[in-house]
Amino acid sequence: MTVRQVAITDVLLRDGFQIEPTIIPTADKIQLGRGLLDAGLTALEAGAFVHPEKVPQMADTAEVVGTLGALAPASRLYTLVFNERGARRALSAGVRHVRLVVSASDGHSRANAGADTAGALRRLEPTAAILKAAGVTVEASIATAFVCPYDGETDPDRTARVAAALAALGAGPLHLADTIGAASPWHIERTVAAVRRELPGVALGLHLHDTYGMASANAWTGIQLGIRHFDASLGGIGGCPFAPGAAGNIATDDLVNLLHHAGIATGVDVDRLVGVRDQLHTLLGRRLDSALAGAKATPARLRAL
Template sequence: MIPTLPPAVSIREVGLRDGLQNERPVSTEAKLRLLDALAVTGVRRVELTAFVSPRAVPAMADAEALAAQAHRWPQLEFSALVAGPGGARRAVAAGIPDVEYVLSAAEGHSQANVRRGVDDSVRLTEQIAEIVHDGGGTCEVIIATAWDCPFDGPTPPERVVEIAGHAIALGADRISVADTVGTATPVRVVGLLDRLRAHLGDCSVGAHFHNTRGAGLACAYAAVQSGVVDLDASVGGLGGCPFAPGASGNIATEELVYLLEDCGVGTGIDLSAAIDAAAVARDVVGHELTSGLSRAGDRLRTAPAATGRR
C-alpha cells in the first residue's frame, strides 16, 4: 500500500552554508555564481551563510559581503546560521534577520562546536530570539546530534524532546532536528518525530539529514511520511560539520527533488535546473560531488539508440 504523503514539501537549500563550510574557502564571486544557478531552480528558501567566527570557520568569513548582495534575488527567502547572540546581532545588522540557531543535544559535540555546555546553549535561545524578533526576523532552533553524537554515542530521544520544549518556551519560532553525523535510520527518525509531535503539538518541526552512511534519503522520506514538510538539502550533496568527525555530505537537493516529485510530492524545484546547479557547485569547489543523480541524470534522459553491428 502506498503511504499517505503531503501534496508538497518545502526544501531549504543549504549548500552555500553547510555545503561550503567544510571546503577550502571560495571567493564571494564564486558563491554568487552558485547562488545564481540555485535561484534558477525555483527553490524559495536559501540558507545564505553563517555569522560565526572566521577563525573557526574560514569559509564563512565573507558573511557580511555575501549578505550585501542578497537584494539581487528578491524572490528568495534568505536565512543565516548563528551560534550565539553575537552572530544574531551581525545577521540582523547585515539585513538577514531570519536565523537558525544551532545547539547540540550532546555535551561532547556542544563543547567541540561552541565550547559551552548544552544547558548554557539552550538558555541563550531567549536572548537570540529577542535580538532577531526585535529586528523583524524569526528564530529557528536546530538541534544538532539529535540521534547520535561522535563523542558521546546515542542521544536519548527524551533529551531532544526536553531541549525542544525549552527552546520553544524561550522564544524559538520553530524547531528542526539534525542528523549531524548521518547515523539515523527511518525507524529511529519516525520514533523521535512522534515524540516531538506529542510534546510540541502544532509547533513546526523540520529535519536535516546527512547521507554519510547512505540512509539520508530514506530518512528524509520517512520524515515526510511522518508529517515533516520542511527539509534541508545541499546542492550536489556538499557539506559536513568541521566539528563532528565523520560528518560527511548532506542529502543532495537534486536527489531529494527526484525522489519526492516522482512520488507525487511537489517541491517547486525544477530537476533539470537543480542538476545544472550541481555542476556549477562542482566547478566552484573544484572536485567531484557525491550526488549520483548529478552524474547519471534524470531517469527521463535517454541515450542515443544503439546501431548494432554491421
C-alpha cells in the same frame, strides 16, 4: 497520507562549503546561490555569523546575504547564529531570517559552541530576544538530535526537552539534524514522536546527512510522519567541522528526484538545478556525492514537477 508540496532549503552556501579546505570565492557563492534561486528554490541557508577563525569559509556571510537579498528580495536567506554577538552581526547585515543552533548532546555542544547544552540554551535567551524584537524570523536547528559523535545515541526525550526550550524562545519551525548521518528510520520515528509528545502540533523539519547511505530512507520516513520541511545541499557536499566522521548532506538533486517520483511538488526545475550542479562540479573539480551526479540522464517527467 496525501502529500502535495514539500519545502526544501538548500544549505550549500553554509553547510555545504563550511568544511571545504580551500576558501570558496564570494563571487562564486553568489553565482551559485542565484542559480539555485533561479532553479525554483525559495529558501537558502546562506551563511553563518561565527568567528572567522573557527569557520573561515563563513567570513563573507554578510556580503553573500546582502547581494543575494538584493537580487532576490522575495527569497528567504537564512543565516546561523550561536550567540548574542552573532545576532547583532546578523542584524547589522540586514538579515531577516535566522536559525539558532544548539546541540542536543553535551559532547557536540562543547566542541561546536564551547558550552554544554544547558549553557548554550542560556546563551540563546538574549540572542533570541534581540532577534525577535527586531522582527526577524527565528527558526532553530537541533544538532545531534539523533546520534552524537562524542556521546553516542541521543535520548529522544532529551532532544524533546531541547526542542521545548527553543520553542519557549519563540523559535519555529524546529529542524532536527542528523549531524553525523548515523540515524536510521527507527531513530527518526522515535525522536519525532518524542518531540511531538512534548510539543503537539509543532512544525518540524529534518536536516539529514548521508554518511551511511540512509538519508533518502530517513527523508521518506519523515514524509510519512508528516514532515514538510527539509534541508539539502546541492551535489550532497558538506559536513560539520566539529563532528568527526560526518559525511555530506542529502543531495538537493537526489531529494528532488525522490519527491518528484512520488508526485510531490517542490517548485524546483530539475534541468536548471542540474545546470547549477554542473557549475559546482567545475568549481570544486571533483566528483560530487549525489547519486544523480553520476547518472547520464534525468527522467523527462521529473523535470517540470
